[in-house]
Amino acid sequence: MTAYGGRGVHGQTVATLGMRIVSGEIAQGAVLDLGALGRELDVSRTVLRESLRVLAAKGLIEARQKRGTVVRERAHWNLLDTDVIRWRAHAGETARLLCDLGELRDMVEPAAAALAARRRDEADLAELDSALAAMADAVDGSAEMAAAADLRWHRALLRATHNELVSALDSVVEPALSLRDALVHEAGMTDPVPSHAAVVDAVRRREPGEAADAMRALLAEAAQDAEDVAGPVEDGLVRTEEER
Structure with a gap:
């Protein structure tokens, strides 16, 4: 239920990816290209990995064998999470x-x-x-x-x-x-x-x-x-x- 209170590059990465997923810019079922995301956001692998861990805890993504990191269906999202609620409001x-x-x-x-x-x-x-x-x-x-x-x-x-x-x-x-x-x-x-x-x-x-x-x-x-x-x-x- 709690929000992710991180700031700086880590917090910005969580918020950017979270809003993209919730808004549909990154579609449900999509496989994340971690290398491309790291280069686009200009963040280290460590920052990206920790950010993905936060998003996974909110139910937005999961790691699947032989597929990689996948955006989960909306039914699995923690819709009561403070960040998810804020991102939904931002998405209209x-x-x-x-x-x-x-x-x-x-x-x-x-x-x-x-x-x-x-x-x-x-x-x-x-x-x-x-x-x-x-x-x-x-x-x-x-x-x-x-x-x-x-x-x-x-x-x-x-x-x-x-x-x-x-x-x-x-x-x-x-x-x-x-x-x-x-x-x-x-x-x-x-x-x-x-x-x-x-x-x-x-x-x-x-x-x-x-x-x-x-x-x-x-x-x-x-x-x-x-x-x-x-x-x-x-x-x-x-x-x-x-x-x-």
């Missing part, structure tokens, strides 16, 4: 990413809010309140501040379910949610505090049904913000201007 898949994230959250978070309302303790409420205060402070701040506060709040809600598997889902939604927060913040999103506060209020009062409804309203607001940024999505399919 932002609307697809935001749509998929919205559908995932619709499936998970209303049920999580209801469970949190049943099981939360005082420590959970304190963290939710603190995260909510951080969100309020970040409204007029940077995109990074807003994203960090939002992620903190959603982690706190998942952990308030006191279900370890549900809590672990923060690593599933975090990369794409970070992208969404950065995009909508820059575009000018709806103030997120009231909708998040409504969920906390229902959780505090131990009202599972109200908590789930408040979360659905929050997600509808988030979906509208995403549509304002990336354009409408119909029936789960991203439409081009000509198709609309």
Whole structure:
């Protein structure tokens, strides 16, 4: 799930090859000509080998006997990896990413809010309140501040379910949610505090049904913000201007 944080020649090589693969410039099933890539990118064999190891860990490539290094089918890519998400956005898949994230959250978070309302303790409420205060402070701040506060709040809600598997889902939604927060913040999103506060209020009062409804309203607001940024999505399919 984690991003590759390398910088310099190594990091640039990972990013260049990753974006080429994700964008389709290097096709799925293609065999990489390592010698040609090394010469084109002007990098040593060691740098290229280490970069390919990073891409293999993300599921983008694999070494095959008698064939060499091959670009894997998209089904094998780690689509939740932070770098892969960023490369997909760079390749023009932002609307697809935001749509998929919205559908995932619709499936998970209303049920999580209801469970949190049943099981939360005082420590959970304190963290939710603190995260909510951080969100309020970040409204007029940077995109990074807003994203960090939002992620903190959603982690706190998942952990308030006191279900370890549900809590672990923060690593599933975090990369794409970070992208969404950065995009909508820059575009000018709806103030997120009231909708998040409504969920906390229902959780505090131990009202599972109200908590789930408040979360659905929050997600509808988030979906509208995403549509304002990336354009409408119909029936789960991203439409081009000509198709609309």
